[in-house]
Amino acid sequence: MAYVVDRRLNSKNKSLVNRQRFLKRYHNQIRKAVSDAVSRRNMTDMEQGENINIPKRDISEPIFHHGSGGNREIVHPGNKEFIQGDKIPRPQGGSGGSGSGDASDSGEGEDNFAFQISQQEFLEYLFEDLALPNMIKRQLVGSDSFDTRRAGVSEVGNPNQLNIVRSLKSAYARRMALGGKARRERRELKAELETLPESEAARRLVVEEEINRLNVRLNAIPFLDDFDLKYNLQVKIPKPSPKAVMFCVMDVSGSMTQDIKDTAKRFFFLLYLFLKKNYEKIDVIFIRHHTQAQEVDEETFFYSRETGGTVVSSALKLMAEVIEARYSPDEWNIYAAQASDGDNWQEDNMRCHKILTEDILPTVQYLTYIEIGDRQPQGLWHLYEHLQGDYADRFAIQRVRNNAEIYPVFRELFQKTIDKG
Amino acid sequence: MTGKLISTSSDWTFETIQAYDREIGRIARDKFKLDTYPNQIEIIRSDQMMDAYASVGMPVFYNHWSYGKHFVSVEQNYSRGRMGLAYEIVINSNPCIAYLMEENSLTMQALVIAHACYGHNSFFKGNYLFRSWTDADAIIDYLLFAKNYIAQCEERHGVQAVEQLLDSCHALMNYGVDRYKRPKPISAAEEVQRQKEREVYVQQHINDLWRTIPNRKQNGQALKEEVNFPADPQENILYFMEKNAPMLENWQREIIRIVRKVAQYFYPQRQTQVMNEGWATFWHYTLLNEMYDEGLVNEGFMMEFLTSHTNVVAQPDFDSRYYSGINPYALGFAMMKDIRRICENPTAEDKVWFPDIVGSNWIDTLNYVMRNYRDESFILQFMSPKIMRDFHFFALQDDDRANAIEVKAIHNDEGYRALRETLSQQYNLSYREPDIQVESVNLRGDRSLTLSHYMNERRPLGNDTYEMLRHIHHIWGYDVHLNSVEPDGRRARSYRLGAS
Known part of the structure; x- marks a missing residue:
């Protein structure tokens, strides 16, 4: 029996670190591509992301492999006309290796490794190492800029700022405090009622009446009172x-x-x-x-x-x-x-x-x-x-x-x- | 059979996935005797699938720029619609983790469950390579250990130093596996525990090896040692480096070890591509057809499934523009199906070629094949003339001493055996990859390392060779020599990389 897990809500961007390392490593090539793009682009799309092309050889990870030459045999599917002993001239273009002509002219050449950077990354590269001289000599308090920050909990506020957890906690505490004694008495009386023999009808009557009275009292304690409501407090902090x-x-x-x-x-x-x-x-x-x-x-x-x-x-x-x-x-x-x-x-x-x-x-x-x-x-x-x-x-x-x-x-x-x- | 459809809609829900899994599992177990690890099915989004792609499919993996490169290229191709993502990724672990994409229709989810959770899963559990070389119970823990350890090293020694070392190790990854002896199973807990002991021991060993002050008592002996270290050529270059490189610090040896362990874990997969995919494809095909026979799924389901199945097992001809080598799904599936056919409905030809399995119980025979072969031996043993005819296989010989490429064999009576041997060879890793081994170390002199490339069919090394020497040099720290040696001992070419 398999165990099915929903992972769709797991964090995305697991590859973010690796991607950034990759960008960092090929920083110079990317910057060159960005710089080329600037002179090529129209003004209106200056702010978009960019396709980056890096020559494949710059980016390949080397492994030991066989070069062309020597004697090799290879099996292919789809024979139509060959019979044993046929001679096929070597394909032109140097590597007579596998004999598979792989000149591709579809889209970007096979020689380039292409990928995209986002608009923000594009601007990062565009203005990298540049600084505004004399920047922000004067940081002033603008009249219309505030940061709102959480600043604890308050007794007053708008309904949309209601802090539900705190409100219910407080209500719970109040109900305990107000009803604790009555509830204990009721519990004791109920226990007494259980043990009382049928014969003591008078006593039973008294006890039942007392229980009813306590019930009324306990039921009168409201589940949620105005007094319990707690609100998230937001303060406005003026921002330079x-x-x-x-x-x-x-x-x-x-x-x-x-x-x-x-x-x-x-x-x-x-x-x-x-x-x-x-x-x-x-x-x-x-x-x-x-x-x-x-x-x-x-x-x-x-x-x-x-x-x-x-x-x-x-x-x-x-x-x-x-x-x-x-x-x-x-x-x-x-x-x-x-x-x-x-x-x-x-x-x-x-x-x-x-x-x-x-x-x-x-x-x-x-x-x-x-x-x-x-x-x-x-x-x-x-x-x-x-x-x-x-x-x-x-x-x-x-x-x-x-x-x-x-x-x-x-x-x-x-x-x-x-x-x- | 009762004939009750599991579902009629094409949208999946967790309940229907469970229901399909229950039925597929029942058929796989009871009817076809598939033995599997318990399954853990994880539903993920397409971007998570891309993440999984980028880190070689593993749920946790250490960070390296090359995975970022992989990621951006997958992202690019996917967003341009140039490639679809695989419907699933399955991990050889216990429990066996399979990722299903949420975009898949219910039919696809059922196909994937049959393919991954019962096909691949039973292969991982049964095949001798996986049984003896990988440890499904420990791999996730070990990767977590590796990730944390490497992150720690990055903090202590800088991202760049770690990255350079990983670059070099990754380059040599294919030369970091033991091909013949069984490695100890890996376990994260043990690994942490033994790390300390190992540090002390290894340092001791290295000090002994590189001792420069002559040891008076053993003077004579030391001289003899000098002649030959290592005593025999070593094929596991990374292992040799980890244990013997003079200038490495302990954390560097540990990182080499981690890369080695990961390479070892993936080694069986590289040797069983055709079998593994063929096996999984055969089983999704067989299981879902069985479900149809039992009346659990309807014709619409089967149409969608068969369309997708047909795409998976398509084999373009060599002259097609879509040709990119032999499709392991196609070849593997065809061979698995063919073995069943030979068992059930043998022809006269089969009786000559496969007297052992003709008429045997096909479930037991396939099971035996799955357990005891890898691509190379599987093809050599079980590829029938019918398969060669169906695929229209032909073998080319490209000898640089001849003027033209010659057709060596085609699918006819004279050609069958040669064709089969050639194809089998093609899946032999030690034929595909150059055979490079550590030959000797100059212990008392300049500490240079000499590697030998044992040439096969006069094939030379490719143009990455100097780049590779740089990586070896980076780990070894002293001069590196590499000689390409002909079988008769003649040196065909020498490469050298030194400090100068």
């Missing part, structure tokens, strides 16, 4: 909530082609994902500019086209205004990313310098600037290069030529710096 705001600033003047904008978008998106991983709450402000700056929604930011000249300071000025009006540096961690092809009016550069040094750089956590394109560094680059010397801790600039370079450049910008000491 790191909040961040990210400014995306982009030039949309005539010189910015859709390709350049697409590159910029990738950069912004990476930064957004990265911030999202580090902060719970992120506001994103899109500012685009040509000769004038405008705060716009995401769609307009990336897809509408404008023409005209370029005045970078207009965008910086608007950003400073927005910070002033809505994002007090005391409360918010401010990050800004600017993308441009580097064009600017010569005389505007001085204004940019002023706004940056006076209004923006003192308030932000980190400001990154990428210049996209193949050309020689433009005016803005020289200005920023100069500034970067003074604000090395919070200002970084990089040049990017195409999509494929975005991820490496991004890594460079946010490379974890090792603290000395």
Whole structure:
């Protein structure tokens, strides 16, 4: 007779440890696959998991086995036309071993070991070893963030917080306390009644009456009283909530082609994902500019086209205004990313310098600037290069030529710096 | 027979599983004399089945990255619909644990119960290899001990150190079994107890072996020893390492031992694939047909069962795109059924080929076969010309000295015996795997280890060989030499891996 056990409720993920060890061991290969994926992917599916391919030879576990050569015999099923003594030319392609042609072109090649990593793992690998500089300098108490924690048991509360076990325990104790004596008396009287002979009718009557009286008393003790109810006590603990705001600033003047904008978008998106991983709450402000700056929604930011000249300071000025009006540096961690092809009016550069040094750089956590394109560094680059010397801790600039370079450049910008000491 | 259906629905419940098990068990025991361990049937989800796959089917197993690799590949293939999971996994333990997937229909559950809980189970209990090489009572406890011990080592010595050692041990796993002498049964309690004693003893032995200060009294003797250690070539390389490697710490020797024990436990399974699967398939087929004859199941049940059974025993031809070698289920099932046929309805041909079993009681004969053979001898003894004809077997000879591959034998009168011998050889592990043994150790010099590869049919070693030497070197700690030796003693090729 078999014993049938239902194991379906047993814990899942028994292989989790082994899987993690496997991922750890092939860390470099996976990271490379992730990095390749970034330059290949569209923005919209940047956040998904990823198929990882690792060459089979890197991953095989060696055993002693026979190589090709020597003399071997093998039996196959399904003979149709061969007779003893037939000669079959060796299949081309080196290993004349088993004679089974196994060139497979179905799906992924047989040479790769393929598997999937989840979205979260993908992001882990994507931002591994990267750190936000100056992160959470100011941890503030946001007004709307609380953690609820259990804090023992209370006499008052909502029905949905009723602690059944404690309530029933308490009711049980109360019933014992209130009825104990009466019950004992009743027990004794019942025992007496058992032993009393029929002749002592008077005594029996008295005893029975007494028992009835006790019954009434005992039955009057309620099973559950208001007094017994116990509630789980939840307290709200205010939680420091790191909040961040990210400014995306982009030039949309005539010189910015859709390709350049697409590159910029990738950069912004990476930064957004990265911030999202580090902060719970992120506001994103899109500012685009040509000769004038405008705060716009995401769609307009990336897809509408404008023409005209370029005045970078207009965008910086608007950003400073927005910070002033809505994002007090005391409360918010401010990050800004600017993308441009580097064009600017010569005389505007001085204004940019002023706004940056006076209004923006003192308030932000980190400001990154990428210049996209193949050309020689433009005016803005020289200005920023100069500034970067003074604000090395919070200002970084990089040049990017195409999509494929975005991820490496991004890594460079946010490379974890090792603290000395 | 009474003719009362057990169920008509295709959804299983615990009651119907119990009912099927009761009936199948009754028929197996009373009618066909199958002797089994008690059964423990466990219902699991598909993701738990994947977990079970990943740890070689065992309910508890130590952690290693390679099982993670296995797991992700199963997960990938399964979620893409490229492979189905097995309907069951069965563990050679007492009680015999069988996993059933909850997705299975009731018919499939009945098939699996017949296949695993009575087929495989009786094979585990009866076959001589399992009887003498594995200890069904102790395996789960031992694996638990191993898991805890290795976890402890990881805490003390670091995950990486343990992982590297396990990598090396796993590479040599096939060379960690005793092929001829019976190992002591393993038991977790004893293992813990003896661990301490062993540490002391082994260290003592190793100190003696590697003593560098000459022992004056035995000077003459020591010199003689130097000539030949080990005295005879050792085929159990892991065992030799565990006992003699100079630089290992005790925990490392224990881990080698654990891998060795696990390899030993799986050794019979590797030698009885065709028989084991054939036996289980034969019995699910026979048991469920018997149930139909008794009127316990209806035609719908039989249709579903036969569809699935037919898929299991399908054998694609060599030129089919689905061909991936001989299907052990197909071959095993066909041979088991054929033996029954020879017993019950022999032809003139059978009387010539199998005079011993013609006309005998088929239940007793099959039982005898199951108990006393493994794949190699089973095929050599019992493969009938009919099977070879049905499968259209043919043997190829691929000699690198000839220009072309030659068809050596086909299923005709001249070919039967040669065909059968060749196929039997194919299931001989010591023919399939290169024969590599520990030849000698340079005790007084550079402590180098020399292995010999005894060549068979001039077949050389494959391209993993240097990788393998690295693993051996990792355990041994000193230079490693490997010589491929022809039967006449000539060295065909030498491999060497040293510190330099």
